[in-house]
Amino acid sequence: MNGPAAASPEQVRIWQPAGLPGLQMMQATYVTTTFARHTHEGFGVGVIERGALGFYYRGENVVAGQGRINLVNPDEVHTGQSATEAGWTYRMFYFGAETLQRAAAEMAGRHAELPFFTSGVLDDPQLAALIRSVHLRLEDAAVPLLERQSVFLHMLTRLIARHADAPPAQRPAGREHRGIRRAMDHIAANFSEEISVDALAAVAGLSPYHFIRVFCRATGLPPHAWLMQYRARVAQAMLRRGIPIADAACGAGFADQSHLNRVFKRLFGYTPGQYSNSVQDG
DSSP: OOOOOOOOSOEEEEEOOTTOTTOEEEEEEESSOOEEEEOOSSEEEEEEEEEEEEEEETTEEEEEETTOEEEEOTTOOEEEEESSTTOEEEEEEEEOHHHHHHHHHHHHTSOOOOOOOSOSEEOOHHHHHHHHHHHHHHHOTTSOHHHHHHHHHHHHHHHHHHHOSSOOOOOOOOOOHHHHHHHHHHHHHHTTSOOOHHHHHHHHTSOHHHHHHHHHHHHSSOHHHHHHHHHHHHHHHHHHTTOOHHHHHHHTTOSSHHHHHHHHHHHHSSOHHHHHHHHHHO
């Protein structure tokens, strides 16, 4: 009698993260699957986590091994198959041309042409680590909207700056103190709500990309980190007043108590429970 069939080593997950319209994400493992010649309407950018992907691209056969970035331009014919017996695992972003063109325009502070990438395989460990990190962050539903939008925009601009054939010259980051002060006041008044990078940039009177750069220069932190720090301080104040941890997490704008726990440990080195006990004992 035959035993149960072995589980397929091939796995695919596809999803669309909230707050980033037009973006599709995928994590997949393929072993025997082969992709026929095809194109995508938009860009595909990913990183190989394990194994190696072989594909035909722009007139040649190329291989993206572990730690390499694989990339396709819109409407560029390509294939796909394993370059090793064990297959490959990768994380992918798929997004429209208008998304990358907007990022390029924000870098330049004016209209910019759609970036083009000659190579389908990039050997850039720093950028590959960033792409994987952003993919993991966007996989976490507890990550605030402001952070999701900020890290994705940062990833796109780094890709353009480092590897586009003709990256736009970046507009110098000024200080714009009044705009940044208005954005900080907006965070303080709306900390428990989902705040978008577009909304903060509009309050500051800047484009989203320029706003993030200027905010970092002025405060030493990106806007999403400033928001998280502000929420953590609000939660501390609530705990000092004896408010239960779960209620403090909700009131300060955290997804749940577990999210508050992680942020406290990362920022302060102790848990909300430890902090609550210390102020009660005092």
